[in-house]
Amino acid sequence: MAAAALVAASVLVAAGCSGDKADSPSWQGGGAGDGQGASGSPSPQPTLATVAVTSPAADAKDVVASTEIKYDTEDAANTSVEVKDADGAEVKGTLDKDERVFRPAKALGWGKTYTVTVNGTPSGDKGGTASSAFTVMKKPSKLVRVTSFLGDGQTVGVGMPLIVRFGRSVPAKYRDDVQRRMTVTATPVQEGIWHWVSPTEVHYRPKTYWKAYSKIFYKVQLAGVPMGDGWYGRSDMTVDLKTGRSMVLTVSNKSKKMTVKQDGKVIKTIPVSLGKASTPSSSGTMVIIDKQAHTVFDTMDELGPEKGYRTKIDYAQRITWSGQFIHAAPWSEGVQGRTNVSHGCVNVSMAMGKWLFGRTMIGDPITVSGTGDKLKNGNGWTDWNLSWDEYKKGSAI
Numbered sequence: 001m002a003a004a005a006l007v008a009a010s011v012l013v014a015a016g017c018s019g020d021k022a023d024s025p026s027w028q029g030g031g032a033g034d035g036q037g038a039s040g041s042p043s044p045q046p047t048l049a050t051v052a053v054t055s056p057a058a059d060a061k062d063v064v065a066s067t068e069i070k071y072d073t074e075d076a077a078n079t080s081v082e083v084k085d086a087d088g089a090e091v092k093g094t095l096d097k098d099e100r101v102f103r104p105a106k107a108l109g110w111g112k113t114y115t116v117t118v119n120g121t122p123s124g125d126k127g128g129t130a131s132s133a134f135t136v137m138k139k140p141s142k143l144v145r146v147t148s149f150l151g152d153g154q155t156v157g158v159g160m161p162l163i164v165r166f167g168r169s170v171p172a173k174y175r176d177d178v179q180r181r182m183t184v185t186a187t188p189v190q191e192g193i194w195h196w197v198s199p200t201e202v203h204y205r206p207k208t209y210w211k212a213y214s215k216i217f218y219k220v221q222l223a224g225v226p227m228g229d230g231w232y233g234r235s236d237m238t239v240d241l242k243t244g245r246s247m248v249l250t251v252s253n254k255s256k257k258m259t260v261k262q263d264g265k266v267i268k269t270i271p272v273s274l275g276k277a278s279t280p281s282s283s284g285t286m287v288i289i290d291k292q293a294h295t296v297f298d299t300m301d302e303l304g305p306e307k308g309y310r311t312k313i314d315y316a317q318r319i320t321w322s323g324q325f326i327h328a329a330p331w332s333e334g335v336q337g338r339t340n341v342s343h344g345c346v347n348v349s350m351a352m353g354k355w356l357f358g359r360t361m362i363g364d365p366i367t368v369s370g371t372g373d374k375l376k377n378g379n380g381w382t383d384w385n386l387s388w389d390e391y392k393k394g395s396a397i
Helices: 172-180 298-308 350-357 388-392
Strands: 051-055 060-063 069-073 078-084 093-096 101-104 115-119 128-136 144-148 161-168 182-187 194-196 199-205 215-221 237-245 249-252 257-262 265-271 282-287 290-298 308-319 327-328 347-348 364-369
Touching: 051 115, 051 128, 069 078, 078 093, 078 101, 093 249, 144 215, 144 347, 161 265, 172 182, 182 194, 182 199, 194 388, 249 282, 265 350, 298 364, 308 350, 347 350
Parallel strands: 060 128, 249 364, 327 347
Antiparallel strands: 051 069, 069 101, 078 115, 093 101, 115 128, 144 161, 161 199, 182 215, 194 199, 215 237, 249 257, 257 265, 282 364, 290 308, 308 327
């Protein structure tokens, strides 16, 4: 910790004069010419507040590029912090006067030297200045790539989780610091939290589905952040997107029907056929992961020539990694709404498959209930298959 550098300052008090004698000043608010206050006692001399740069230490070397500047002061409300590089360029950032921390807006430059100046702006009887310099570590060879599944300008469904992936596993003891550097701003404001799906992937969801037509901005500031075993974050990242209308799908095995709600109102009820007894559909809340107007389902390699199949499919919408889709199935139209005959998918008619495909988007949630198989968490984007209390347990903070 750097010792406080206390700079004594001469304090010049402007005197308000009265009368016509230049050598007989009268202090404002005091007796004429006696240099005393109204009570007759001598005016107190201003004292200096103690300010100090506490981290990084003075002349520190190999400081991480993601460092925060910490300081101490007796007068937080009137203290300012300035950080400059060796060329005198000011570092932009935010000052938290409650925590006494200056946070740079982005990672500091590899190998560069910076000077911190803490100013205790005079306030009544307080003031003072302290400065300290430090040097950032050289660029490391081991950098972790950080990516977002979503990109700028996208419009997604109200069940869409925000997904951030890492190029290597993040050890558990580093996840809290990584998570603190990932911030989400939603308009309107909505409560939410990050949840570690695996050591290489973290998701964010709100407490309830996103509000329709929300604006969502998230910032991932991981450039230079330690991520274990000598690895550091490679770069910062921001994503700006929005949600569309609210569309929520619910499927009941009991009724063999899908209910489609848009912005809270039922707009369509669709007969379905779910998985037969040997290949049941999963009960739980899923999210539309991918959409393909025309594709081929091929299980020959997986199941072999006796049980496998290769079939052309229209209007396919993936909801699990294990291969469950909502899709058009003209071969089962005669039993849709009455009997389950699929391999686990949600079968609808060709007409309803086309109608639904034209209205859904990635991130729309679908809940299936009453089948003989429970959805396994992780089999798709199953963020909504957990209660809010369960989901919060996946946070590192």
